[in-house]
Amino acid sequence: MAGTPSMDDCIRNCTDCQTICLETVSHCLTKGGAHAEAGHVRLMLDCVDICRTSADFMIRGSRFHHLTCGACAEICAACADRCDRMADDAMMKRCAEMCRRCAESCRAMSSMAA
Numbered sequence: 001m002a003g004t005p006s007m008d009d010c011i012r013n014c015t016d017c018q019t020i021c022l023e024t025v026s027h028c029l030t031k032g033g034a035h036a037e038a039g040h041v042r043l044m045l046d047c048v049d050i051c052r053t054s055a056d057f058m059i060r061g062s063r064f065h066h067l068t069c070g071a072c073a074e075i076c077a078a079c080a081d082r083c084d085r086m087a088d089d090a091m092m093k094r095c096a097e098m099c100r101r102c103a104e105s106c107r108a109m110s111s112m113a114a
Contacts, residue, residue, distance in 0.1 A: 010105040014055035017102035024095040047079040070110035076103035
């Protein structure tokens with residue numbers, strides 16, 4: 001299973017999502033208002049952390065990667081929904097799209113039990 005194209009894609013999606021969410025946090029804090037609302041920023045930071053953790057678990061071949069990927073899929077989907085509320089902002093739209101892509105690949109990984 002390690003090194004399969006779907007796992008490689010999922011690792012890449014997790015890494016890209018981590019980066020985009022971190023960039024978006026900075027954007028939101030600069031923008032202020034609803035963008036910088038504590039719950040929204042906290043959710044994006046949760047997404048950053050779980051994406052990094054899921055990628056790490058897959059990279060090192062952890063037999064528990066399906067668990068972190070399951071959590072990652074849920075958190076990324078929630079983050080995408082929250083970012084979609086501000087989709088008139090190009091950065092928020094980009095974040096939502098990446099979170100959805102990551103959620104989809106993590107959902108597939110989470111169904112591959114160890």
